[in-house]
Ligand SMILES: Nc1ncnc2c1ncn2[C@@H]1O[C@H](COP(=O)(O)OP(=O)(O)OP(=O)(O)O)[C@@H](O)[C@H]1O
């Protein structure tokens with residue numbers, strides 16, 4: 001288990017100072033697949049480098065299984081990294097690359113050889129043991145980098161956008177492979193990506209970051225269906241953010257009303273919002289279209305645009321109150337038609353900010 | 354459908370065109386090579402051939418050569434002819450000079466490597482905009498003549514020089530150290546003059562070096578020393594080999610530095626060869642010594658290049 005406790009990281013001094021991380025606190029559970037997700041520059045790599053020991057925190061502490069490791073140099077931490085650029089040693093064979101960590105730990109040559117063979121099997125690279133790494137394809141280098149980092153059996157494996165250099169097909173295949181390796185080895189994986197699809201598909205838990213802060217931590221489902229803020233809702237998947245009025249709380253749920261239609265009991269990201277205008281997240285695929293005069297319709301508008309996408313059709317509906325929202329349906333009405341928007345109240349999420 | 358092995362033949366016109374083109378290409382290749390070949394011939398092969406021919410002739414009385422074949426120069430390198438009965442006795446004097454020169458040159462090489470590698474590493478680790486400035490600083494001495502730099506070195510190390518002055522002033526010593534005209538002074542001068550030749554090629558390979566590899570090694574439990582030994586050194590080996598060759602070879606033939614800082618008391622190969630063409634009036638022997646030196650260097654270079662070409666030599 002990794003405890004990131006109030007960690008702050010500042011680069012530079014004075015006017016040129018950059019606050020890369022601001023009071024980040026996270027608990028990464030043992031043997032889980034944990035993903036750091038966020039837009040470019042939000043501090044994902046910085047947090048990973050702090051865990052690896054390439055950088056020291058400006059404030060706060062990092063603990064591994066209760067022991068403080070924030071101040072240790074990288075070679076004294078039971079943590080290994082898969083680098084985005086792979087950083088394989090070009091003067092060594094595949095086997096020696098994989099065995100490097102074990103050799104540096106001073107293991108017996110026979111141990112090293114045995115573990116290297118096991119790792120080669122694990123990443124399905126048995127035939128390539130004697131190859132030079134510059135004679136491998138991108139996907140193969142990726143596997144070697146993985147095997148090299150896994151060989152010393154670290155407590156934590158850090159992966160900084162390891163799939164970003166691969167093409168789509170290989171990427172999908174490696175996603176499955178990574179999941180399998182994590183389950184087989186039982187090592188905690190901390191995975192960095194800015195691809196929300198990848199994060200949803202692979203993670204046990206996701207931490208969404210923005211501008212050096214953690215916005216929300218939770219399971220992929222929780223993050224997707226119960227985003228806390230407009231930022232998270234917008235960053236994960238396609239979403240509509242629609243204004244509504246908060247009337248009161250009832251049994252932990254928020255009672256809201258849209259421009260028209262009945263009062264609804266929606267999920268709320270916070271139970272301490274003041275009654276009045278709020279923002280509600282509404283996923284395009286949870287919306288159903290009805291007649292504009294239907295009493296169940298929460299709002300109504302006209303179809304402005306229709307884009308055929310194969311399995312579904314995406315519509316843009318201009319609401320009578322002004323904003324546009326996106327809707328995904330299988331039997332689209334023609335553009336210009338007046339429609340009512342309906343939605344299961346359980347799919348609505350009142351955002352905290 | 355064509356039977357297997359039935360390759361369609363080119364028509365006669367096409368064959369003629371192909372032959373013409375091949376001939377033209379060959380002519381062009383030699384035409385382009387010619388200037389380089391002429392330069393190599395005039396400035397490289399011709400002097401060497403002259404030296405080779407002279408080394409097998411007899412010395413003229415007032416310098417120059419007499420046109421009579423004699424292997425005497427090579428014999429003289431190892432043996433001494435008895436004045437009375439003309440028998441040959443072993444003479445190690447010249448071998449000793451060679452040995453001394455090699456020793457000094459090797460120490461110079463190691464010295465420049467030990468000093469030069471960290472400097473090159475330092476420069477390569479600077480931000481890109483700063484590197485050229487540092488490189489300029491390294492090459493700055495080249496703007497001054499070697500002779501002048503060597504005289505300045507004499508000013509620094511002589512008995513009443515800056516170094517002794519400073520040490521006496523600081524109270525470290527009370528009598529001047531006699532540094533000048535010793536092997537130490539020669540070494541100091543050689544290391545000083547050849548240091549840039551070590552720094553520049555090592556810098557060139559460090560500049561291409563991916564410093565992220567060091568991070569990867571550090572992450573994989575390598576200490577700082579192990580990072581250098583297992584990653585930085587093997588990957589910059591071509592630069593190190595080049596630097597060593599660029600220092601060792603000219604250091605072996607160094608003339609000015611041992612002459613001035615060594616006071617010409619103990620000869621190095623360069624001075625010995627110069628002597629043969631000067632007051633020694635033995636041109637054949639000078640030529641022979643130069644050729645022997647060249648052969649030794651050439652063999653050493655081939656061996657080092659061969660070992661440098663195999664980065665994964667000992668690891669299985
Ligand atoms: N060595 C450094 N010196 C100064 N600023 C830095 C340094 N490293 C990172 N930063 C800054 O810290 C912030 C976070 O950077 P970081 O590399 O952690 O982002 P990231 O989330 O990994 O982004 P990306 O998805 O583009 O890789 C950025 O504003 C970056 O400019």
Ligand SMILES: [Mg+2]
Pocket residue numbers: 044045046160
């Ligand atoms: Mg990054």
